Amino acid sequence: MKSLSFKYTLSFLLCLLMPQLLLAQLLVAGQVIDAKSQLPLNGVTITANTGEQSISNAAGEFSMQVAEAASAITVVHLGYTSSSVVLRAGNRTNLRILLQPSAASLQEVVVTGYESNRPLLETAGAISILSDEEIRRFDERSLVRAVNTVPGVRMDERAPASYRISIRGSTLRSPYGVRNVKMYFNGIPLTEANGTTALNLLDASNIGNIEILKGPTASIYGAGTGGTILLEPKRANVGEQQVQVGATAGSYGFRRYTATASSGTEKSNVLVQYSRQQYDGYREQSAVDRQVLLISPEFYISDKQTIAANIIYTDLYYELPGGLTQEQFEENPRQARGGMFGSVRQNASMNQDGLNIGLKHEYKFSDDWSNTTSLYTISRAIDHPFNTDYERNTNQEVGGRTSFMHRSHIGSLPTTYTFGGEYQRGFQASRTYDNNQGRPDSLRTDDEVTAKTGFVFGQAELELPQEFILTLAMSLNDTRYEFTRLKQVTGQGAYEYNRNFEAVFSPRVALLKKLTDKVSAYASVSSGFSPPTEEEILTSNGVLNEVLEAEKGTNYEVGVRGYALNNRLSFDVVGFYFRLSETIVSRQDISSVAVFRNVGSTSQKGVETAVSYNFLRNPVGQLRELKLWGSYTYNYFRFKEYQRDGEDFSGNRLTGIAPHTATAGLDLATQLGLYLNVTVNYVDEIPLTDENTVFADEYLVLGARAGFRRTLGRHWGLEVFAGADNLTDQKYSLGNDVNAFGNRFFQPAPNRNYYGGLTLQYRL
Known part of the structure; x- marks a missing residue:
């Protein structure tokens, strides 16, 4: 039993x-x-x-x-x-x-901008980081709203796909386009030898991370007075292979389509992305049609060697509605510039094809020695009927950059050395014609322009006792333009003109102290050198500006950053004083062509703050995240010495710069996949003339995006979203034409508008 x-x-x-x-x-x-x-x-x-x-x-x-x-x-x-x-x-x-690090946690965010890959808490410089999450808080039609959350930085959109970026007032000399700011994509130069950056040839979805280095602090990227922006493509994690498609539609005929394939393995990481964006336009003559194809592979050949490449092809068309007077702006902000040279009559627009190919090689010789070298080529063709002329340009450019890093000791002090150089050569064939209602008419000028620019740099970072870090850096910069006028219908005939901006030594000294393991403070002194761009010397009316000199400036800076309250609170505060001589300013002449000149000097003082507080961050809770964040910028920018035509503007506010700007946001996410992002942006009144007689009104704009993001089964992912911009229905100008002839200062932004869309993802 x-x-x-x-x-x-x-x-x-x-x-x-x-x-x-x-x-x-x-x-x-x-x-x-x-x-x-x-x-x-x-x-x-x-x-x-x-x-x-x-x-x-x-x-x-x-x-x-x-x-x-x-x-x-x-x-x-x-x-x-x-x-x-x-x-x-x-x-x-x-x-x-x-x-991928989130910018809210300063102790873990690693900065690549100074190439020593230090945590942000150990970086002695004013630098802001926009992560993939922060970029995607908005509708991705452009980077404007994301960049405008950064203190000390303003991005304008004078017309859809026509961008300007101001870092601490650097758009003073930029009536249009991105200049005086150096930009890189995946470590490869994006700014051309002529000093301009065709940022509109990229789509916002191409970018997964942005680092913004403010002022002349980035000696290893040359010593421009505006700053440096580093863009990185979005990469898949190892073990991820997925295909994603998305579509967005919104007010005023906004349509957007994307298709992405990405794969991350132990040996490679490949991104292939196609996007198309179309927009009928809020204003007359403001439509856009842009197609971008990005192919960006990385191959991890061994533990020592990585090879990466970028292939970016862009077909871009956008219309230019032109500036309005105050009366026209108040009467009907949706109208385009009218009259004999009206934007509709002259079909003012930009048609541009671009191909950017870059190759980057990283090699680790040993634990102490490494090198990164990149080569690239750019081809662009421009067909541009403007209000008063018609331009046809072709650009060809080649360039390269190499950077060595060596880790060693000076006595018992750990030291990191970085040194290298960069060289760019661009050639442009440029023809201008009379514009006969959107068609090229009689030839005005036929020019060939060669731009050559380069610099060498060196940097040493010493880890001193008592948790001090000393940075010593320098760059030696040189720029040369060669102009050949093949034909000119009126006035002077064919001639050659060469302009060489002598090499300038630009040093930087910075000292950082880690006060605790959660807080650090730093101070730095740096000098900058920024020669005129090709467009500033050879303006679109065919006139050569032979007397324009390079800007030179010195920047003094102190800052403190850190986190507290059990890592929930992060803060970053910096004060700066920038003295700029031979300051370049712009004005429009009677034909609306921007002309440039040096004025005496400017004094630019300011405070930039960024703060974030995580009320809740619980990955396994029903409410996963609740975060409040904000940024504030105070600018006290003045012309120190400025006289023109017998008038003295010394002491006036810098044109185009708001003394106060602020942005605040609220982010909420739940375990179910629901999320909400709310953003409010305030900009103070802006002087639009050097005389300070005309101002753009202050404005407060509110935007929001809500959505549902969920994994469906083993392979599928879905996101559905909807959003609104300018919920306050403000009448404002997102990009003003400073010192505009005929008082056409204003480029109206859309009133209250909406969008919605979905993204479908399949994981292989």
């Missing part, structure tokens, strides 16, 4: 355990790494979709047993953008997961 009882008991236990025995267990293991610094992350939470959890150790490594039904894991860490990784047969025990 005992034997029979034992058999029954054993059978009963086996029946109870059978479901558990049949449920096979699988091992999931890997390493979690900071995507920027490539350093392991400790304390990361890894959760399988079947409920099992693990925490990474100091080496970033984790392992756990999961149910056989597990198809994906979610990786979450404070200060980083969460990631989802699909589990596949043969790819479960050697996972390499890259997490």
Whole structure:
């Protein structure tokens, strides 16, 4: 009887355990790494979709047993953008997961801008970072709204796809286009040898991260007086292969379509993206049609060697409605410039094709030596009927950059050396014609322009006792233009003109002190040198400005940044004083052509602040995130010495600069996938003339975006969203024409408008 009882008991236990025995267990293991610094992350939470959890150790490594039904894991860490990784047969025990830092956590954000890859808390300079999450808070029709959340930076949109960027007042000399700001995409120069950047050849969806270095602090990128912006493409995590399509529609005929394929493996990371954006326009003559194809692969040849490439092809057409007077602006902001040279009559527009090809090679010779070298070429063709003329240009450019890094010691002090150089050569064939109602008529000028620019740089960072970090940097810059006038119908005939801006030595000294492991303070002194662009010397009316000199300036800066209250609060405050001599300003002549001249000097003082507070950040709670953030900029910018035609403007406010700007936002996200982003932007009144007699009114604009983002099953992901801009229905100008002839200062922005769309994702 005992034997029979034992058999029954054993059978009963086996029946109870059978479901558990049949449920096979699988091992999931890997390493979690900071995507920027490539350093392991400790304390990361890894959760399988079947409920099992693990925490990474100091080496970033984790392992756990999961149910056989597990198809994906979610990786979450404070200060980083969460990631989802699909589990596949043969790819479960050697996972390499890259997490992108969130700009809200200063102790973990790694800055690449000075090439030493230090945390932001150890970086002695005014720098702001926009993460992928912050860029996608808006509708992606442009980067304008995202960039305008950054203190000290303003981005204007004079017409759809016509952009300007001002860093601490640098648009004083920019009636149109991006100039006096150096830009790179994936570490490869985007700014051309002639000093301009065709930012509108990129789509906002191409960009996954932005670093903005303010003022002449980035000696390793030359010593321009405006600043440097580094753009990075969005990369897939290791183990992610996915295809994504999206569509957005909105007010005034806004349509947007995107298709993206991305793949991240141990040996490569490939991004292929196509986007098309169309817009009928809020104003007359303000339509847009832009197509962008981006191919951006990276190949990890070995632990020592990486090869990356960018291929960007753009077909861009946009119309130019032109500026309005105050009376026209008040009467009907949707109208275009009228009259004999009206925008509709003259078909004022830009038709541009561009091809940008870049190749980057990174090689690690040893633990102490490494090199990054990039080569690129740019081809652009421009067909541009303007209100008063018609331009046809072709641009060809080649260039390269190399940078060496060496880690060593001076005595017992750890030291990082960075040194290298950059060279660019561009050639432009430029013809201008009379504009006969949108058609080229009689030839005015036929020019060939060669632009050559380059610099060498060096930087040393010394880790001193008591947690001080000393930075010593310099650059030696040289720019040369060669103009050949093949034909000119009126006046002077063919001639050649060469302009060489002598090499200028631009040093930088910075000292940082880590006050605690959560707070640091720094001070820096740097000088800048910014020669005129080709467009400032050879204006669109064909006149050569032979007397224009380069700007030179010195920047003094102190700042403090850190975090508190259990890492919930982050703050970044900087004060600066920038003295600029030979300041370049612009005015419009009677034909609405921008002309440039040097004035004596300017004095630019300011304070920039950014603060963020996470009320709640709980990756496993019903309410996952509740964050309030804001930025504020105070500018006290004055002409120090400025006389023109017998008038003295010394002491006047700098044209085109608002003394106060502020932005605030609220972000909310739930476990169900619902989210809400609210943004409010305030801009103070702006002087529009050097005389300070005309001002653009202050304005307050409110925008919001709400959506639902969810994973559906093992392979599918869905996002549905809707949003509104200018909910306050403000009548304002997002980009003003300063010193405009005929008082045509205003470029009206749309009134209250709406958009909505969806994104569908398939993970392979």
